[in-house]
Amino acid sequence: MSDDASTAEEIMAGVYRALREHGYADLTMQDIADACSKSKSLLHYHYDTKEDLLVAFLDHLITTFERRAAAGADRPATERLAAFIAWFGFDPDETDREHFHIALLELRSQGPFNDRIRSRLQRSDRVFRGTVAEILEQGIEEGTFEPVDVQETAALLVATLDGARTRQITLDEMDVDGDTYTRTVARTVIDRVIDPMLAAGVELPDVETVEVLLPRDEPVSIAPADRMDGREA
Amino acid sequence: MSDDASTAEEIMAGVYRALREHGYADLTMQDIADACSKSKSLLHYHYDTKEDLLVAFLDHLITTFERRAAAGADRPATERLAAFIAWFGFDPDETDREHFHIALLELRSQGPFNDRIRSRLQRSDRVFRGTVAEILEQGIEEGTFEPVDVQETAALLVATLDGARTRQITLDEMDVDGDTYTRTVARTVIDRVIDPMLAAGVELPDVETVEVLLPRDEPVSIAPADRMDGREA
């Protein structure tokens, strides 16, 4: 299995790299093949069509995120929230993080036109908002957060952080007062939205130093059944 | 010139329609030609390359927005801000508004890979944030807004509204508690961010009923220089 999984993983890594180098619109099977040092034919051996491959990649991307989010579930709510915000904009391994968002942004532009991709984007939205909502609920139970409408707040936070991230990526290096777009917006949303929500005496850990979710390079094994379906019996 | 302008306008309208029907990645010159009932050759007569055409279209899109924003500059700040928010998510002519955002979203995915497009996206960001910042300054001067960091607040509002809009478009009909994503987020941002910013006794006009920017169909003439110059630096 380790060998099989490795091929699938190499392909996923290839999509990842190719996607951020070329963008969705200019992404060719050849680009992906080059990015993982395999042949185009092999990609088609594992995934019937380009779309199948990209859909599998989206699934992979989201599943990876889910596992990372789940991995921090035992920490206090304030730390988890700080980690979530940090993941959007303060990761020291900026490059790696940015690539995740670029990949998602690129595929996102296909949402309005491709049902299969849209259904994955919807899943990713449920995962994002669900994660934040769960953190908020935990905080309210713990007494560290004032009671607020959890769904609305989650929607606001995700929209804001995602919007900031998207703008930063697409505009590249557009700074506000010498800081990145995402950092500026994240700080402001903490000041204006999150701090007022915290119970008296509670403080959000510094998003600059909080440990971001999972260690970055934990291998996420790809279940062959999920996305490998060569044509032969 | 009226005739020239009309052809250019028809082409721009064609790009607009083709872009939301096919998306950037699958947009062909033929799609655009079909959408404006012209021949591919004619598009190439006016714009040397497909990229030239799309860049001209982005310029057109942003200029149109600028004029609309400028047109409301004589209204009070609270009304202007309500109108800006409404433009993102409460326009009764939902379809038309959505198309603007789809068009922008599609081209945005090219930002990281295309300098010419990115420079236009940067301009559009300056226009968006600049408009909000100017409204905030006006409100502070008028005394209807408490003094806040104008740049930060503008960045936050634009990121939030844009993020919500983007998610709504790409996810299509993902609702939060029976409302659209954008509406939910807009209401929440008003509650948590804008209302606390208003001076005592001041109220934001209802975003559901405020008049949204400019009349939608004012013709925006397209300067020939913008579209004929072939490659730019």
Add this chain to the structure above:
Amino acid sequence: MSDDASTAEEIMAGVYRALREHGYADLTMQDIADACSKSKSLLHYHYDTKEDLLVAFLDHLITTFERRAAAGADRPATERLAAFIAWFGFDPDETDREHFHIALLELRSQGPFNDRIRSRLQRSDRVFRGTVAEILEQGIEEGTFEPVDVQETAALLVATLDGARTRQITLDEMDVDGDTYTRTVARTVIDRVIDPMLAAGVELPDVETVEVLLPRDEPVSIAPADRMDGREA
């Protein structure tokens, strides 16, 4: 029109040549493009798919035959029948004739698998048998043929001549007693089937010397509407 028709004609001639050089199974669009000194793209400009092109070609082939058959309709029945038989196996321009049959044979192998091709083959069968049946009826009316079952006889003659022709083509130069397969069979079918059908004193003209249908190279104009449907308006 002459110019348009010329392009369509050149393409048809290219299919004709490519088909006999490569056979249906190994026929590529490139083969056809080479055979008419055009680009593959041009073929796709005029015909959306390879299948469309081949279907158009079959239509062209059958229509051409129909016109040739119709052209001899004023001759006496015995002469027409002799000409029909000669067309199958005694044409002095053997090469040209053989190509028609090779083309038909190749496409025929697709009959059981392709509805559109099969419907054309059915049309060609109606034309072949109809032509013979009409000749027989004319002969019976003229009194040169004994009354026979016209449909059955036409079916027999077409099956026999076609079967002989097919075998000759696929076996290549399989001779019976130093004559070609088709010649042998044609002579035998004249002796055993046709001669007994002739009225007393009537003789079938010599199939070796009778004039075969139409002059071979009359241009058959191809109605653009029938088979040209580029995508542009």
Add this chain to the structure above:
Amino acid sequence: MSDDASTAEEIMAGVYRALREHGYADLTMQDIADACSKSKSLLHYHYDTKEDLLVAFLDHLITTFERRAAAGADRPATERLAAFIAWFGFDPDETDREHFHIALLELRSQGPFNDRIRSRLQRSDRVFRGTVAEILEQGIEEGTFEPVDVQETAALLVATLDGARTRQITLDEMDVDGDTYTRTVARTVIDRVIDPMLAAGVELPDVETVEVLLPRDEPVSIAPADRMDGREA
């Protein structure tokens, strides 16, 4: 050997089935592999190339026919001739019979382009015509047939029956007066060609009820030498 033969037989059966389902032009090794529930690799283990496999299949097809024909050699000539005709068009197990002819028809279209296939088609022609010729000679010796040119008559009969069969297969369900093409033509050829050839008082057994050649399912062992030798001269 029984096990070896069984694998080879399964493969031959696979070619048979795949050929009639997909046709020669669209026949892939994968189709054949699927049709015999084996892997592509196994096919290549037994036959170096696709062409080798198809040539072996043709050999198999013809050998099978030969054995069937030989098996009836002790019956009277009229019965053998009726059985031969019946085999073309009156077999109660119509489906099975039709598949033989489809398979042959499909490979036949390659005759003009492939020497190895053509040589097998020539062999099949010799077998067919030889069988009929031998029957005719036997009949003449027995005194049931009038003396006729045996070669010519055999050529005529084979061409006619084959031509009818081919048309029926490629046109599918083209009937003449409510009967199948082959039946109509077979009846007519009996009336016009065979009956006049019979000695006075002799009658051809009813082709509808005569026993057709061999029992259909006798296993035909495949000589290993035939299929293992790779390319032949």
Add this chain to the structure above:
DNA sequence: AATGAATGAGTTTTCATTCAT
């Protein structure tokens, strides 16, 4: 200004074949 015809470079996909196991 406008178009239809034409093309070259490239795209996804297919497929016979090979190879390691």
Add this chain to the structure above:
DNA sequence: CATGAATGAAAACTCATTCAT
């Protein structure tokens, strides 16, 4: 014997762009 993984070569088809008119 038998298979799954892998690949190179080629297939149909696409598309931005050019050109003659």
